[in-house]
Amino acid sequence: MEQSTFLRKGLLYLQPKKTAMPEIPFPVDTWNRQFEQNDASGILTFFLQYFGGKIAFSSSMGAEDQVITHMISRINPKTSIFTLDTGRLFPETCDLIQSTGVRYGINIKVYFPDTAKVEEMVTGKGINLFYESVENRKLCCHIRKIEPLKRAFSGLSAWVSGLRKSQSVTRNGIQTVEWDETNRLVKINPLASWTEEQVWNYIKENKIPYNPLHSKGYPSIGCMPCTRAIFPGEDIRAGRWWWENSDSRECGLHVKE
């Protein structure tokens, strides 16, 4: 924290500089209490209606996201659903974008990175720059993911994500409803309290399409060069940016600044 210093009675005291709390224009805490006992579908029903055309679902086509797409297609299939094509996705993920759209009769909008920025980055740092340093990896994620996400968020008041608490150490503090100060949006995590078992039971019961890589040791799937299969007993996100420390393994989409 930034600090200011002042002298009193000959001693040097450190006093935290007062910083204004962000003004949150929505009753996030009240909603969390209200929806403590609600099921994911009930939570989605409320917020899709509450925010109308100002809410969108950001899907990475993972197992949790497929559960949410299924629920949304039953609640309101006209809801805006989008995904990010970084240019480095697995072919299986591209196939799933296509087959999910067909299965549910929905249009999943695909956002792409800025071509000029990708070209400049790759020319300057190499096509696989992300293996060289965390800084390079974050730059790549920023250009290929964060910037397109900002465009997708334009004009919204809220977004839905498929995060679960038990996915990783970086996610165990998430709540069902959060204020995303970085993007100044309400963030809804309807599956925050779900277990992995619940996700897969729901997928099987409802015959929801999913990425075949999940059956080949990939519980969490991102870009192809940055995702590997995990070994038995490993954390479910151990295959993401596996060469980095576990506390830096987020692409920035869900990081609170």
Ligand code: SF4
């Ligand atoms: S996951 Fe890897 S390839 Fe994908 S945007 Fe991030 S660094 Fe780039």
